[in-house]
Every structure is written in C-alpha cells, then in structure tokens.
Amino acid sequence: MRGVSVSGMWKFQPGDNAEWALPRFDDTSWVDRRLPGRWPEGGYPETNQLAWYRLTVKLDVPTPQDWPAQFQLALKTGKVMSAFEVYAGGKLIGGVGALPPLAELNYDRVRVLAVPSSAVATDGTLVLALRVWGGDAGITDAWGSGPYYGDFILGNNADLLLSTARSELPGLLASLLFIGFGIYHTYLYRRNRQFRSYLWLGLLAINIGIYGITLNQWKYAIDFSFLVWKKIEFAAIYIFPAVVIQMLWTLLDTQIRQWLRIYQATFVVLSLAAILIPGMAVLWSTLPYFQLWSLPLLILGSVLLIKRFRDGHPEARTSILGVMIFAMTCVNDLLIDLAQTDTMRLMPFGFVAIFAAMAVSLANRFTANVSRLEDEVAERTRALSVANKRLQEMARIDPLTKLLNRRGFTEEGLSEIQRVFRGRREFALMLLDIDDFKRVNDRFGHACGDAILQQLAGCLRGALREVDVIGRWGGEEFIILLPQTNERGASTVAANLRSTIAGYGFAHDGVSLSITATIGVSLHRKGESLDACMAAADRAMYAGKAQGRDQVVFSDSAAAVESVAGAREVTPPSGDAS
Numbered sequence: 169m170r171g172v173s174v175s176g177m178w179k180f181q182p183g184d185n186a187e188w189a190l191p192r193f194d195d196t197s198w199v200d201r202r203l204p205g206r207w208p209e210g211g212y213p214e215t216n217q218l219a220w221y222r223l224t225v226k227l228d229v230p231t232p233q234d235w236p237a238q239f240q241l242a243l244k245t246g247k248v249m250s251a252f253e254v255y256a257g258g259k260l261i262g263g264v265g266a267l268p269p270l271a272e273l274n275y276d277r278v279r280v281l282a283v284p285s286s287a288v289a290t291d292g293t294l295v296l297a298l299r300v301w302g303g304d305a306g307i308t309d310a311w312g313s314g315p316y317y318g319d320f321i322l323g324n325n326a327d328l329l330l331s332t333a334r335s336e337l338p339g340l341l342a343s344l345l346f347i348g349f350g351i352y353h354t355y356l357y358r359r360n361r362q363f364r365s366y367l368w369l370g371l372l373a374i375n376i377g378i379y380g381i382t383l384n385q386w387k388y389a390i391d392f393s394f395l396v397w398k399k400i401e402f403a404a405i406y407i408f409p410a411v412v413i414q415m416l417w418t419l420l421d422t423q424i425r426q427w428l429r430i431y432q433a434t435f436v437v438l439s440l441a442a443i444l445i446p447g448m449a450v451l452w453s454t455l456p457y458f459q460l461w462s463l464p465l466l467i468l469g470s471v472l473l474i475k476r477f478r479d480g481h482p483e484a485r486t487s488i489l490g491v492m493i494f495a496m497t498c499v500n501d502l503l504i505d506l507a508q509t510d511t512m513r514l515m516p517f518g519f520v521a522i523f524a525a526m527a528v529s530l531a532n533r534f535t536a537n538v539s540r541l542e543d544e545v546a547e548r549t550r551a552l553s554v555a556n557k558r559l560q561e562m563a564r565i566d567p568l569t570k571l572l573n574r575r576g577f578t579e580e581g582l583s584e585i586q587r588v589f590r591g592r593r594e595f596a597l598m599l600l601d602i603d604d605f606k607r608v609n610d611r612f613g614h615a616c617g618d619a620i621l622q623q624l625a626g627c628l629r630g631a632l633r634e635v636d637v638i639g640r641w642g643g644e645e646f647i648i649l650l651p652q653t654n655e656r657g658a659s660t661v662a663a664n665l666r667s668t669i670a671g672y673g674f675a676h677d678g679v680s681l682s683i684t685a686t687i688g689v690s691l692h693r694k695g696e697s698l699d700a701c702m703a704a705a706d707r708a709m710y711a712g713k714a715q716g717r718d719q720v721v722f723s724d725s726a727a728a729v730e731s732v733a734g735a736r737e738v739t740p741p742s743g744d745a746s
C-alpha cells in the first residue's frame with residue numbers, strides 16, 4: 169500500500185472545542201479549506217487562537233481485521249505553521265510542539281503518526297482532525313499559521329517512515345557534501361595562502377551546507393530545540409550576502425571599498441543578532457527587511473560582474489550566470505513573502521547555482537594559474553641554465569685579461585694532452601713572466617699595471633695562432649700551450665714573442681711604457697703529465713730570471729737559447745709622457 173493522499177478539501181472552524189475531535193460531530197456547517205495551503209482568507213487560526221480542521225475518510229480496506237499482516241495505519245502530516253495536535257477517530261495520536269497553556273511555536277516539521285486500529289469504524293470510516301494554535305502576532309502577521317506545505321498521506325506506518333526518510337536523504341547528502349567540500353577548500357587555502365578565493369568558496373559551501381541541513385527533516389535526528397534550529401537557519405541566511413561579497417570581490421580581483429565593508433558588516437551583525445537575541449521575534453520581524461536589504465547586493469554584484477565581464481576578466485563570465493539565477497530565486501522568494509504568491513521557494517537552488525558558478529570560475533582560475541606557473545617555471549629554468557653556463561664560463565675566465573684562468577687553462581690543457589696522446593702529436597708549453605712588474609706598479613700605480621696586463625693579453629693573442637691556448641697563470645705570469653709544435657717551432661714562437669713584447673707600445677693614461685718578459689719553454693715528453701711539463705717550464709723561466717731576464721730558456725738545457733745581446737738591465741721600465 170503506497171498510501172492515499174488526504175490532501176484536498178478539509179473542513180475548517182476557528183475556536184476550540186474538545187467535541188470537535190469526535191467522529192460523530194457534524195461539521196457540515198464548517199468552511200471548506202484546501203490542505204495544505206498558504207494564506208487563504210479566513211482559513212487559518214488567528215493570533216493566539218486555536219482552530220480545527222476535520223476530514224472524514226472512507227478507507228479502501230474496510231476493517232482492521234482485513235488489514236494485511238503487520239499493517240499499521242499511519243498519517244504523514246505535511247508542514248504546519250505553529251504547534252498542532254492530530255486526532256484520529258476522536259483520539260489524540262500526536263502532534264508537533266505544545267499547545268496552550270504551554271503554547272510553543274514549532275513548524276517546518278513533517279511527522280508520521282501511528283493511527284490505532286480502534287480509530288477506524290467498522291465500515292472503514294476514519295475521522296481525522298487537526299487542532300492548530302495560531303501562535304503570536306509575529307508569526308500570524310508575517311507568515312500566517314496552519315497547514316501550509318507538503319503531503320498529507322494515510323498509509324502503512326513503516327512505508328511512510330521509510331519514504332519520508334528516503335525523500336529527505338538527497339537533501340541531507342547534498343548538504344553534507346557542501347560542508348565536506350567547504351572544509352576541503354578551507355584546508356586547501358591553509359596549505360596555500362595565495363588562493364584566497366578557496367577560503368571564501370569553502371566558507372560559502374559550508375554556509376550553504378548548514379542552511380541545507382536546517383531545511384532537512386533529518387535535522388531532527390539531532391536533539392536541538394526548534395528554536396535552536398531556527399536560529400541556525402536564519403544565521404546561515406543572514407550571513408550569506410557577507411560571504412558572497414567576499415567571495416565575488418576576491419574572485420573578480422576587486423578591492424572592497426570602505427562603504428561596502430560597512431554594508432557587508434550589517435549582514436554579520438544581523439546574523440549574530442539572529443543567534444544572540446533571545447526568542448524568535450527577531451527572526452521573522454527582520455526577514456522581510458533582510459530580503460530588501462540584500463537587493464542592493466544583487467545590483468552591486470551585477471554591476472561589478474558586467475564591468476569585469478567587459479574588461480575581459482575571465483571569471484566574470486561564469487559568475488554572471490550563477491548570480492543571475494540566484495537573483496531570480498531571490499525575487500521569487502521575496503514575492504512569496506511580500507505578495508504571498510503560492511509558488512515554490514527557490515532560494516536553495518539559487519544558493520546551489522551561485523556556488524556552482526563560483527566553483528567553475530575557481531576551477532578555471534586554477535587551470536589558468538597552473539599553466540601560467542608552468543610557463544613561468546619553463547622560462548626560469550631556461551634563464552637559470554643560461555646563467556649557469558655563464559657562471560661556468562666565468563669560473564674559467566680571468567676577469568681582467570679575459571684569458572683563461574688557472575682552472576680554465578688546466579681543463580683545456582688536460583684535454584689537449586689527451587688529444588695529443590691519442591694523435592701521438594707533440595706540444596710545447598711556455599711560462600711567460602713580466603720582468604720587474606712590481607716596479608711598474610710601484611711607479612705608475614696599480615691601474616697602470618692592470619692596463620699593461622690587459623694589453624699584454626691582447627698582444628699575446630695577436631702574436632699567437634688561433635689553436636694556441638693562452639691563460640693567465642696568476643699575477644703577472646702567463647701560460648701558453650702550443651699544440652703540434654716541436655722544439656724548432658717553439659723556439660721560433662718564443663723568440664718572436666719575446667721581441668714582440670719588448671717592442672710593443674704599452675700605454676696608459678698618456679704614458680707609454682715598454683716592458684720585457686722572461687719565457688720558460690718546455691717540450692712535452694711522451695707520457696709526461698701536464699703538471700710535470702709545467703714544472704719544467706717554470707724551472708726554465710726561473711733560470712731565465714736568474715740569468716738576467718728578457719730571454720727565452722728551454723727546460724732541456726735550462727740555458728738561454730736566445731737572449732738579447734748583452735742581456736740589458738730592463739729595469740726600470742721606461743715611461744715617457746706622450
């Protein structure tokens with residue numbers, strides 16, 4: 169048995185009389201009243217008054233004896249604004265809230281109440297009656313009281329309970345999903361503080377989730393009083409615009425001006441007031457004003473969105489759709505409360521629309537951010553590898569002369585030795601040291617010394633072949649590797665170098681100078697290491713210094729094979745103002 173609907177024409181009578189619950193009472197003179205319904209003229213209990221609704225039903229299955237095994241008849245009520253009692257066959261079978269003298273407001277609750285078999289007459293007739301309290305002026309003025317929403321169904325108790333629980337399940341799951349999604353996004357923000365929009369989207373989702381739970385019948389599984397649930401519901405609605413402002417303005421990269429901050433703060437205050445001010449009066453007395461007060465946000469949000477959309481802001485397009493849907497649901501719900509139209513409340517769908525739009529916008533932003541980051545990383549990697557190469561170069565080059573430094577030369581020298589070893593070729597090594605360079609520095613200054621070193625580097629480069637490797641070994645000492653050069657060749661090159669340097673016109677700051685250099689030459693022997701070859705050249709160079717400078721000395725003989733006649737005293741270097 170799926171249950172039969174008992175929505176439809178009931179009989180209505182203001183006032184209160186215990187007799188009205190009884191099946192035998194004649195209600196033909198009562199007013200017809202469609203249940204459930206909202207705000208019909210004269211169809212609901214007055215402020216602080218009681219009123220009754222009655223319905224006589226003829227059941228399909230005539231007597232309890234004919235009911236199937238384990239069949240327990242029950243009535244599922246829709247939502248009734250204000251507290252009420254339900255009678256079946258003249259017996260009280262339950263209700264919601266407390267009626268006077270303990271009058272207590274209680275609505276938005278669906279109940280499944282068991283109907284005892286004794287309530288059904290032998291001919292299958294069942295008389296149902298609702299005794300409803302009108303509540304105080306706040307509720308009757310703002311909302312009206314009485315049955316207003318949902319189904320009124322008679323059927324199997326277990327089936328009705330199950331179908332009620334089941335029909336409320338999607339809403340519950342959606343709400344929990346929103347809360348979970350929201351918590352996850354606030355957690356994402358905690359992990360990466362750059363993504364501020366995640367925080368606000370997360371809070372927006374939690375906000376919507378909490379609101380969703382307050383609308384769901386499953387909330388009664390938690391034993392909060394009706395008042396507490398109502399306060400949570402209103403606090404969630406009232407804070408919503410404040411969170412939307414934060415989310416939308418952050419998403420559209422727009423600064424929140426001071427006046428907007430104040431406007432935003434009013435919603436926070438309203439939300440706090442809903443929770444902190446005792447009683448319910450603050451809730452229904454502020455709701456219409458809240459709805460009106462939210463309208464500027466719709467206009468402001470729309471203007472901002474259109475502006476950003478025109479600027480080509482990527483997130484504006486997606487957000488615009490959500491806000492438009494939300495705006496339409498707001499207008500719909502406003503009409504329900506102000507003009508008392510009998511349409512469905514759509515705000516929950518509006519919440520979902522705005523949230524979905526923001527989530528899509530954020531996903532777009534995230535994707536754009538990731539690809540931008542990837543481009544940035546690629547660009548930086550490129551720059552880094554260029555810098556790295558330069559750094560490696562710099563570590564091999566002497567900054568003053570731009571020749572290879574000791575490290576660079578050693579590396580080149582080693583690879584040259586390997587080449588020579590493979591090709592069985594010979595090479596020569598020369599160590600060239602400027603004579604009496606200290607005196608150049610002492611007399612003409614360090615800057616002049618530096619200039620001489622630079623010019624000598626140029627001079628060497630000009631005098632040698634492309635394949636010859638030149639390095640600055642340190643201080644005023646230069647090293648030269650001559651590939652594929654035998655003793656004869658080395659002798660010619662060294663003699664040529666010595667005379668070129670001696671005749672070279674060095675100049676600095678208007679002063680021309682001449683200098684000489686002593687060159688030690690070593691011919692690489694098969695199997696010899698670079699170090700050994702250099703040590704031999706070094707010894708030869710020192711021998712040349714000892715023999716009076718300005719000469720070439722070969723390591724083999726350690727004797728001058730070529731020297732300037734008379735080995736003149738080259739010190740001091742001559743310097744003339746030019």
Ligand SMILES: Nc1nc2c(ncn2[C@@H]2O[C@H](COP(=O)(O)OP(=O)(O)OP(=O)(O)O)[C@@H](O)[C@H]2O)c(=O)[nH]1
Pocket residue numbers: 568601602603604605606607609613614615616617618621642643644713717
């Ligand atoms: N201006 C300048 N001077 C340098 C640089 N490196 C080394 N020197 C100078 O070169 C001079 C080398 O002096 P010494 O080692 O006494 O050799 P020297 O005066 O050339 O004498 P001999 O080699 O014996 O002919 C020192 O005065 C160092 O300060 C440099 O990069 N720039």
